[in-house]
Amino acid sequence: MTDQLSARDWLDQGLRTLAEKGFTALKAEPLSKTMGVSRGSFYWHFADISAFHAALLQHWREIATEQIIATLESGANKGERLRLLLERVFTAKLTLENAVRTWATLNPAARSAVQAIDRRRLGYIESLLMEQGLSADVARARAQVLYWAFLGFARSDKPVPQSARVTILEELLRIAR
Numbered sequence: 001m002t003d004q005l006s007a008r009d010w011l012d013q014g015l016r017t018l019a020e021k022g023f024t025a026l027k028a029e030p031l032s033k034t035m036g037v038s039r040g041s042f043y044w045h046f047a048d049i050s051a052f053h054a055a056l057l058q059h060w061r062e063i064a065t066e067q068i069i070a071t072l073e074s075g076a077n078k079g080e081r082l083r084l085l086l087e088r089v090f091t092a093k094l095t096l097e098n099a100v101r102t103w104a105t106l107n108p109a110a111r112s113a114v115q116a117i118d119r120r121r122l123g124y125i126e127s128l129l130m131e132q133g134l135s136a137d138v139a140r141a142r143a144q145v146l147y148w149a150f151l152g153f154a155r156s157d158k159p160v161p162q163s164a165r166v167t168i169l170e171e172l173l174r175i176a177r
Contacts, residue, residue, distance in 0.1 A: 005037060007045040011059040014052065019096040023103035023110070026053060050109075057113035060100055065117050069124055082128045082176060086146070086169055094154040101155075122147050129176060142176050 013035055017025050025031075028042040028049060035041070046052040068088065072081045104110040122143050129139035149172060153160070160168065 005035065005041050005045075007055065008059075009035070010042060010045055010052070011056055014056045015060060015063075015096060018056070018099045018103070022099060023107065026056065028052075053107075053109060057100075057110060060096070061113065061117050061120075064097065065120055078131050082125070082132070083169075083173055085125070085128070086172055089150055090153055090160075090165060090169055090172075097154045118147070132177065146172060146176060 010031070013031060014026060017031060017034065026049070028039045032039045032042055042052070046055065068085070072085055076084050100110065101114060104114040122140075125143035125146055126136075126139045129142055130136060134142065
């Protein structure tokens with residue numbers, strides 16, 4: 001790589017590193033070596049490692065939540081959004097999700113970011129359920145159940161066969177309605 005890296009390049013590499021090696025690898029020196037540049041390139045974009053971590057958590061929110069919601073909102077009709085969301089998250093490789101959640105168990109800033117994203121995701125699922133005609137209380141309860149199912153799936157280290165995944169998704173949709 002060249003010394004002309006953007007902050008986005010650093011953040012993308014940071015997310016890859018987090019997913020592959022965990023949060024303890026999120027330091028300027030090892031990241032610089034991985035990217036083949038000096039630490040000066042890192043410090044050109046980030047005042048310190050804390051600033052990098054904050055930007056990294058915001059970047060994760062953008063790609064793991066906001067982009068997904070924007071794609072659903074712009075491309076799918078209202079009746080299909082929940083199904084498409086569930087299909088997406090229950091077929092995704094969630095290594096990064098797990099890495100961020102592990103980081104959050106020890107780091108207050110990461111914990112705060114995860115809590116904010118959980119609230120955002122829950123609110124979005126709740127809104128999808130209310131679009132289907134559920135009351136706010138019922139939508140909130142069902143959104144929580146669906147989100148707990150996602151979290152359990154994300155934390156599980158056992159892959160789900162495709163045939164079982166289809167059945168699980170059908171049941172989740174049945175429960176949501």
